[in-house]
Amino acid sequence: MVIDADKHGIGDLCITAWISQANPELLHHATGAKAQVLELFSQKVVPRCSGMINTFESYKYELANPHLPRLETRARQLGFQHWARPPVNLDDEYRQWAKGQHKRPLVMLFPLANRKERCWPLAYWLDLANSLEASGLATMTCIPARDDSFINFPETRWEGDWRRIAGLMLSSALVICNESGPAHIAGGLNVKTLTVCGPTKNKGIFAHLPTVELISADLACVGCMFSGAFRPACEIACSALLQLPVSKVLNRALTILEA
Secondary structure, eight states: OEEEGGGSOHHHHHHHHHHHHHOTTOEEEOOHHHHHHHHHTTOOBOOOOTTOBOOTTHHHHHHHOTTSOHHHHHHHHHTOOOOOOOOOOOOHHHHHHHHTTOSSOEEEEEOOOSSGGGOOOHHHHHHHHHHHHHTTOEEEEEESSOOGGGTTSSOEEEOOOHHHHHHHHHHOSEEEEESSHHHHHHHHTTOOEEEEOSSSOTTGGGTTOTTEEEEOOSOTTTTOTTSTTOOGGGGTOOHHHHTSOHHHHHHHHHHHHHO
16 A cells, blocks of 8 residues: 655655554655655655555544544544554764754744645744744744745745754754644654644644644634634634734743743
């Protein structure tokens, strides 16, 4: 059984890596950055072949069974009952390189996601970065390619190599991100992670990752999962994310760092 991982997001691959770790008959086909992520979590990547599958149907099962965590719904949809944490496979050169990239305690920021409804406003991220720097911390805002929208951030990295990103995560004190692939990767690396959430179902997606903490506004629509209270305007900007203040995220980040 081979998953066509190129059709899925990074977070999806991190979840199916847990399933294939306990069920070696489940394999992945992937290229580029997605192959890097799977190999980071010790998964075998195979060439393209006929009869590959996807896991899109599991979303329907998940919505019909909101009491179940995503890892379990994904496993059931694929016909499996067991899963296990995949070991990290990262050459020491990336760990050593990352340690030389900062001198102060590092907070990594990942302000992007593959759906803009999941994105906390960029202006909030800039305020958060400056506030963390003012608290004596180093920040590193990671984006996949150069973007002049980030020119005013204290430090921005245009980094597409997930092995280098993983090394930086492992050397960091905290990762802060939207509900996106980096949250799954940081959690898989057992790194403390604060995930800003709006439409995402509370806890279920990250139930298997104890170092990932979710933070959201105190609104009834949080966790709508793009249905119910979800409106056409939400595709432009999530009201719950717009109403999540920088001060709440900053205070929680500082509390985590002090623990």
